[in-house]
Amino acid sequence: MAKKTSPLDPKLAQQLEGKLLLRKEIPFEDTLFDFLLEKNMLTPIPSIVKTLFRKICQRCGNRTNSRFAKIHDINRKHGAWYCRNCLMMGRIIETEPLYRWNGQPFSWQKHEAACTWKGQLTKAQAKASEMVRRFILQPESSLLVWAVCGSGKTEMLFSGIEEALRQGMRICIATPRIDVVRELLPRIQQAFSAVPIQALYGDSAEKQGTSQIIIASTHQLLRFEHAFDVIIIDEIDAFPYHKDASLAFATERALKPSGTMIYLTATPRQKQRTKMLLKQLKHVFVPTRYHGYPLPVPIMCMCFALQKNLVKGNPPRAFIQWLRLRQNQQRQLLIFLPTIALTEKIASNLSELLIHEHVIKGSAEISSVHASDPDREQKISLFREKNLFVLVTTTILERGVTFPAVDVAIIHAGHSVFDEAALVQIAGRAGRSADDPTGEVVFFHDGKTNAMSRAVRSIKKMNRIGRWL
Amino acid sequence: MKCLFCQSKITSEVTWRTLFYPTPMSICKLCNHSLTVISGARCSRCSRRSDVPKCIDCLQWEQFPARDTLRYNYSIYQYNECMQEIITKWKYRGDYELGYIFKNAFHTHFQKMMLTAAKTHLAIPIPLSVERQVERGFNQAEMLAQFLPIPKAPYLQRVTSEKQATKTRSERMGSANPFQLRKPINKPIILVDDIYTTGTTLRHAAKVLIEHGCPEVISFTLIRS
Ligand SMILES: [Zn+2]
Ligand SMILES: [Zn+2]
Numbered sequence: 277m278a279k280k281t282s283p284l285d286p287k288l289a290q291q292l293e294g295k296l297l298l299r300k301e302i303p304f305e306d307t308l309f310d311f312l313l314e315k316n317m318l319t320p321i322p323s324i325v326k327t328l329f330r331k332i333c334q335r336c337g338n339r340t341n342s343r344f345a346k347i348h349d350i351n352r353k354h355g356a357w358y359c360r361n362c363l364m365m366g367r368i369i370e371t372e373p374l375y376r377w378n379g380q381p382f383s384w385q386k387h388e389a390a391c392t393w394k395g396q397l398t399k400a401q402a403k404a405s406e407m408v409r410r411f412i413l414q415p416e417s418s419l420l421v422w423a424v425c426g427s428g429k430t431e432m433l434f435s436g437i438e439e440a441l442r443q444g445m446r447i448c449i450a451t452p453r454i455d456v457v458r459e460l461l462p463r464i465q466q467a468f469s470a471v472p473i474q475a476l477y478g479d480s481a482e483k484q485g486t487s488q489i490i491i492a493s494t495h496q497l498l499r500f501e502h503a504f505d506v507i508i509i510d511e512i513d514a515f516p517y518h519k520d521a522s523l524a525f526a527t528e529r530a531l532k533p534s535g536t537m538i539y540l541t542a543t544p545r546q547k548q549r550t551k552m553l554l555k556q557l558k559h560v561f562v563p564t565r566y567h568g569y570p571l572p573v574p575i576m577c578m579c580f581a582l583q584k585n586l587v588k589g590n591p592p593r594a595f596i597q598w599l600r601l602r603q604n605q606q607r608q609l610l611i612f613l614p615t616i617a618l619t620e621k622i623a624s625n626l627s628e629l630l631i632h633e634h635v636i637k638g639s640a641e642i643s644s645v646h647a648s649d650p651d652r653e654q655k656i657s658l659f660r661e662k663n664l665f666v667l668v669t670t671t672i673l674e675r676g677v678t679f680p681a682v683d684v685a686i687i688h689a690g691h692s693v694f695d696e697a698a699l700v701q702i703a704g705r706a707g708r709s710a711d712d713p714t715g716e717v718v719f720f721h722d723g724k725t726n727a728m729s730r731a732v733r734s735i736k737k738m739n740r741i742g743r744w745l
Numbered sequence: 746m747k748c749l750f751c752q753s754k755i756t757s758e759v760t761w762r763t764l765f766y767p768t769p770m771s772i773c774k775l776c777n778h779s780l781t782v783i784s785g786a787r788c789s790r791c792s793r794r795s796d797v798p799k800c801i802d803c804l805q806w807e808q809f810p811a812r813d814t815l816r817y818n819y820s821i822y823q824y825n826e827c828m829q830e831i832i833t834k835w836k837y838r839g840d841y842e843l844g845y846i847f848k849n850a851f852h853t854h855f856q857k858m859m860l861t862a863a864k865t866h867l868a869i870p871i872p873l874s875v876e877r878q879v880e881r882g883f884n885q886a887e888m889l890a891q892f893l894p895i896p897k898a899p900y901l902q903r904v905t906s907e908k909q910a911t912k913t914r915s916e917r918m919g920s921a922n923p924f925q926l927r928k929p930i931n932k933p934i935i936l937v938d939d940i941y942t943t944g945t946t947l948r949h950a951a952k953v954l955i956e957h958g959c960p961e962v963i964s965f966t967l968i969r970s
Contacts, residue, residue: 345842367839
């Protein structure tokens with residue numbers, strides 16, 4: 277009993293509370309680990325629960341029979357089931373339990389005025405910011421913030437986060453994209469300079485997640501259970517929820533039952549929009565950019581024989597004409613293509629063309645990125661620091677990542693990867709800076725799609741609403 | 746059916762052969778296409794693609810008859826990026842199920858290429874150390890051996906741990922023998938493993954066997970890297 281008050285305890289609680297971990301994820305020696313088990317401060321729970329007809333993975337919630345498999349090891353009489361659904365987080369096998377903290381709960385520090393950001397919010401931002409703060413104070417609540425690209429939604433969170441810290445709450449910002457996790461960390465850290473913040477993603481240096489504020493890629497939430505008082509989900513429409521139900525399961529479980537869920541989106545899906553219209557979901561709308569200028573409206577540009585040219589690796593002629601007529605030739609170029617294969621095919625010709633058109637001086641000023649590019653992080657920062665003038669990319673840069681002054685071209689905008697949300701997001705990459713608040717966005721296509729028309733219509737609509745505020 | 750590796754749906758194409766003799770597919774066409782079966786001229790001793798009957802490495806082994814204990818190795822696949830991905834997930838992440846990708850190929854290539862040996866030889870999978878076996882929950886070589894239609898003789902054991910990946914070739918070739926035999930065997934042996942890299946591990950195992958009176962040791966491996 278005396279052990280319960282030992283100075284070791286709070287640290288253990290901080291490290292282990294609110295998580296479901298495998299033995300190998302708990303970085304303690306056997307002596308300490310066994311002690312905690314014996315004192316009932318750690319409770320083993322079955323990692324795979326079996327019912328008559330199905331199995332349920334206790335980490336990812338997987339209950340699809342075909343997503344389980346059995347290991348038949350000759351040293352073991354019976355096979356052992358494991359979950360194939362969450363394998364990338366370390367294998368869950370029925371012979372190894374998960375461990376849950378059962379000791380004293382940890383009290384997170386209360387910070388009186390933690391926000392060190394001294395900027396000014398616009399009127400629209402301030403309204404949303406106040407809503408977020410109110411919802412955080414209200415238990416068991418959820419709010420959707422619909423804020424157009426470039427409205428400065430991160431800043432709208434600061435007041436709410438400050439309030440949460442004042443209450444001694446624990447906060448998680450989750451996003452599906454690792455690039456966004458990396459970009460958010462320094463910004464949030466700067467805004468709350470005295471509060472410990474960690475970033476968790478697939479190969480982050482930090483693995484444990486013991487800080488009061490955590491910025492995480494979605495999959496990382498699979499290790500948490502009732503850990504956070506506030507979860508802010510960035511880009512809710514981009515969440516691969518429809519592909520992987522376990523992510524929705526994980527976000528719900530990571531929140532304390534009394535917690536607040538804040539959803540952020542620039543491009544809500546039709547279903548979410550209908551719910552908002554019917555006032556079924558609490559939401560706040562931010563239709564204007566932080567610098568007050570309207571969103572750039574995309575221009576559609578028809579290209580004949582587009583696909584024929586692309587197969588040969590040639591950029592469309594209309595693109596070349598546009599290059600010559602760009603209003604501001606100083607702006608960097610962000611060029612989107614639908615597939616990796618096409619990106620690679622067109623890269624060298626594009627480089628030659630841009631040199632020939634005097635857009636760049638040499639092939640060192642252009643580069644291309646895609647999802648599995650190992651140098652992707654580096655290329656993005658080179659582009660941001662203007663050491664690259666042209667970046668050719670697949671849809672991985674469609675959202676989250678911000679560059680101050682770019683013109684945006686989508687080549688083959690009619691391709692099915694460019695749905696309405698993707699097109700609105702891509703258009704939103706232009707005109708982000710107050711110094712250069714406009715930017716050109718061109719859809720090069722060989723036949724207007726519904727997605728393209730709807731994207732343009734929705735951008736115009738937001739500009740219209742924004743003007744009235 | 747879904748592809749064991751990429752989860753996409755397998756649509757088996759209908760030909761007369763699939764109609765009359767449907768073989769269940771474990772991976773999709775695209776994944777299967779990304780795996781390279783070794784074809785054409787190969788080194789007669791190690792299965793590496795080679796225009797000469799014996800490759801340089803094998804000639805080098807022949808300089809040291811005392812260590813060159815393996816008569817020959819037969820491998821099915823060449824190592825490539827896709828194979829590396831599958832192996833990583835299968836062995837290191839522990840996705841046991843992925844081993845079934847190779848079930849058909851391992852069986853049929855064995856029937857075709859090891860026809861005579863199949864009648865006389867016993868199979869021994871290369872063992873893992875106890876710690877490694879516990880950590881992974883299974884031994885990939887054992888899984889492969891189970892696909893073969895011949896009796897197994899799992900009498901080999903590993904006494905020191907495997908840290909091959911960090912060693913250089915010369916370090917590996919000169920290192921101490923990690924294997925022991927629990928029971929002498931007087932029958933010829935086919936060693937089974939997932940990958941033939943330098944051939945050192947297999948030769949260590951073969952050496953122990955031969956020292957205990959085994960007349961011949963050959964090996965059948967999934968990959969020649
Ligand atoms: Zn699972
Ligand atoms: Zn050879």
